[in-house]
Amino acid sequence: MQIGDMEISEQAAIAPYAYTQAGGPADYLAQPKSIDQVKTLVAWAKEQQLPVHVFGRLSNLVVRDGGLRGLVIILSELNQVDRINDQVIRAQAGSDLIWVANLALRYHLSGLEWGAGIPGTVGGAVFMNAGAYGGQADMVVTGVIALMPDGQVQDFDQDQLDFAYRDSVFQHNQGVILSADFTLTPADPAQIQAQMDENNYLRASKQPLNLPSNGSVFKRPVGHFAGKLIMDTGLQGQQVGGVAISKKHAGFMVNVDHGTGNDYEDLIAQTQQAVKQAYGVQLSPEVRILGER
Numbered sequence: 001m002q003i004g005d006m007e008i009s010e011q012a013a014i015a016p017y018a019y020t021q022a023g024g025p026a027d028y029l030a031q032p033k034s035i036d037q038v039k040t041l042v043a044w045a046k047e048q049q050l051p052v053h054v055f056g057r058l059s060n061l062v063v064r065d066g067g068l069r070g071l072v073i074i075l076s077e078l079n080q081v082d083r084i085n086d087q088v089i090r091a092q093a094g095s096d097l098i099w100v101a102n103l104a105l106r107y108h109l110s111g112l113e114w115g116a117g118i119p120g121t122v123g124g125a126v127f128m129n130a131g132a133y134g135g136q137a138d139m140v141v142t143g144v145i146a147l148m149p150d151g152q153v154q155d156f157d158q159d160q161l162d163f164a165y166r167d168s169v170f171q172h173n174q175g176v177i178l179s180a181d182f183t184l185t186p187a188d189p190a191q192i193q194a195q196m197d198e199n200n201y202l203r204a205s206k207q208p209l210n211l212p213s214n215g216s217v218f219k220r221p222v223g224h225f226a227g228k229l230i231m232d233t234g235l236q237g238q239q240v241g242g243v244a245i246s247k248k249h250a251g252f253m254v255n256v257d258h259g260t261g262n263d264y265e266d267l268i269a270q271t272q273q274a275v276k277q278a279y280g281v282q283l284s285p286e287v288r289i290l291g292e293r
């Protein structure tokens, strides 16, 4: 189907785009290359009264087997990055965070070392307030441009982003993040590179990066580590359908044998129940679970 100058797929498989390699189909799927195309798509969906889902690299997502109603917009082709002054990089929402972190290194700018191993986009990192190894989006994201449900493009200053642990204003206002400004600090590139290398070494030594996953499935409960609670409950290796709790990192759920979105959801629920029973701690998912069963 054609909308404006874009080809839209119908009943489109989501699994090939998803980091978990799981998930039911989308009614409609589009991959815009420009902000004007994003605007056209959102206006079309509004006209048709269809829900809109905006994704980046689908690296923090469980889509249930029944798939997603409405329009899925995948932004990975909206990926221009500009250096707007000595210290500020403006990256469109679909840019890979790893790519932006490496550009920062090339410009001798520090502040994105934590992002050098996170496989999502800039939009996903802002939406989730992603972070690792002592760094987090809220430490360097100083402004965002977003398309709001009324069709207006709005500038958000840092104090309007309402960042909190794995949370931002965009989890509450249905805005489509179009770009983010990263304000960084000049530094010795050898030091930036060394920090990135150390982070990525730690990541590779602790995480099951050879298998499809969503990274850490649960948020860090206050006073605990989700992975340790899951390990101590004896759940490592537990499997539902084709999805298992990683034996390398208990906080990860890996797709070991054609696992589905429903397998992920069921294993998440089983894990929550078992940990609650053993330790009285309620784990809450960091991954976003969407779609119909």
Ligand SMILES: Cc1cc2nc3c(=O)[nH]c(=O)nc-3n(C[C@H](O)[C@H](O)[C@H](O)COP(=O)(O)OP(=O)(O)OC[C@H]3O[C@@H](n4cnc5c(N)ncnc54)[C@H](O)[C@@H]3O)c2cc1C
Pocket: 019, 053, 054, 055, 056, 057, 058, 059, 060, 061, 075, 093, 094, 117, 118, 119, 120, 121, 122, 123, 124, 125, 126, 127, 128, 129, 130, 131, 132, 170, 175, 176, 177, 178, 207, 209, 213, 214, 215, 216, 288
């Ligand atoms: C191996 C592995 C390691 C990981 N390590 C980490 C880590 O160390 N730290 C960490 O924080 N996360 C980590 N993650 C999780 C994930 O990569 C991050 O949450 C990432 O920021 C998600 O980006 P994404 O583009 O894939 O978002 P998606 O999964 O595509 O989307 C996630 C959510 O953001 C919303 N969203 C995405 N883009 C936009 C946009 N432009 N506008 C509005 N909403 C949007 C979606 O609707 C969805 O609700 C890891 C994942 C994997 C697979």
